[in-house]
Amino acid sequence: MNTPREILLRQHQAALPKLDAIRAGVVAAIVRPPAPEPISWLQMARSLRWHLAAWGAAWVVVMIFNTDHSPGAVAMIPRDKIPAPQQIWASLRESRRLLLELTDAPVAEPFAAPVRRSEIEPQQLVV
Amino acid sequence: MLVVAECEQLPVQQAKAGEPEAWNALFRRYQLPLYVYVFELVRDEQSALDIVQETFIAALRHIGSLREEAKFGGWLFGIAHQKCLQSWRQQNRAADMRDELAQSPPDLDDGPDQVLIRREQEEQFMMLLNELPLPQRSVLLLHFVEDFSLEEIAQITQTPLGTVKSRLHYAKRALRKTLEDQ
Numbered sequence: 001m002n003t004p005r006e007i008l009l010r011q012h013q014a015a016l017p018k019l020d021a022i023r024a025g026v027v028a029a030i031v032r033p034p035a036p037e038p039i040s041w042l043q044m045a046r047s048l049r050w051h052l053a054a055w056g057a058a059w060v061v062v063m064i065f066n067t068d069h070s071p072g073a074v075a076m077i078p079r080d081k082i083p084a085p086q087q088i089w090a091s092l093r094e095s096r097r098l099l100l101e102l103t104d105a106p107v108a109e110p111f112a113a114p115v116r117r118s119e120i121e122p123q124q125l126v127v
Numbered sequence: 128m129l130v131v132a133e134c135e136q137l138p139v140q141q142a143k144a145g146e147p148e149a150w151n152a153l154f155r156r157y158q159l160p161l162y163v164y165v166f167e168l169v170r171d172e173q174s175a176l177d178i179v180q181e182t183f184i185a186a187l188r189h190i191g192s193l194r195e196e197a198k199f200g201g202w203l204f205g206i207a208h209q210k211c212l213q214s215w216r217q218q219n220r221a222a223d224m225r226d227e228l229a230q231s232p233p234d235l236d237d238g239p240d241q242v243l244i245r246r247e248q249e250e251q252f253m254m255l256l257n258e259l260p261l262p263q264r265s266v267l268l269l270h271f272v273e274d275f276s277l278e279e280i281a282q283i284t285q286t287p288l289g290t291v292k293s294r295l296h297y298a299k300r301a302l303r304k305t306l307e308d309q
Contacts, residue, residue, distance in 0.1 A: 001245055002244055003244070004252065004271040005271050005272055007249050007253070009159055009272075012166060015176070016159060018176055019159060019176070022179060022180045025180075026154065026180065026187065027151045030147045031145075032145065
């Protein structure tokens with residue numbers, strides 16, 4: 001007694017050599033995907049040499065354009081925009097006072113900025 | 128050796144990765160059952176061999192569309208089935224495929240699932256198989272050759288499950304009647 005499957009497979013067993021040939025032909029046409037090779041740092045740097053060169057060139061251009069060729073950067077600021085030293089001192093004193101108020105520290109006497117010797121009037125000088 | 132392992136581990140994942148050895152193992156596993164199925168439908172050796180080859184090539188190209196690796200066999204037979212349909216259409220034999228049977232089977236009690244055939248009945252079995260309408264023959268072959276479930280056969284043949292049940296019922300009933308008459 002045989003199962004239908006056994007009968008069917010036996011009936012067609014003669015086709016096996018032809019099927020083997022077909023299978024071999026189809027499998028032979030498969031292109032095996034290349035195995036990934038370990039890449040060394042040197043190989044990686046070599047493969048990126050053009051990218052690195054381009055980045056370097058780009059940075060050189062940026063540096064050239066950013067370099068200030070004018071006689072002096074300070075000269076670019078108009079003289080009338082520069083605050084007077086008294087204004088700067090007053091601003092600093094105000095900032096200090098606000099800071100002390102915020103930290104609840106005792107507010108000291110306003111700091112008296114020393115007067116520049118050149119600004120002292122001649123009559124004040126004691127001889 | 129004709130015995131085909133039932134629950135073997137198939138290297139489908141390796142085949143998806145493009146390993147030739149995996150494809151070789153898969154094709155070796157299915158080449159004969161596939162050929163039996165195709166030959167019994169097209170009844171021509173050269174056409175059957177051509178369809179098997181085309182099926183293998185299509186499987187290689189479209190393996191990415193296979194979602195469940197466990198269903199590789201059904202997927203492969205599905206490709207072969209479609210190739211058979213194309214072959215029939217080319218030979219203007221599509222009318223055979225329209226031989227539809229009743230959609231709802233009156234009685235699906237087919238008795239024991241295992242059909243055993245004596246040596247002297249084998250010739251009658253093969254003759255009956257050839258006399259069956261193509262849709263019934265297709266379902267019966269898938270059931271016998273690879274023991275596909277009804278759901279798998281429905282997917283392979285792209286036929287409603289009820290139709291598959293009906294076809295298998297009538298095919299098995301005809302087979303039993305033939306074997307009992309001997």
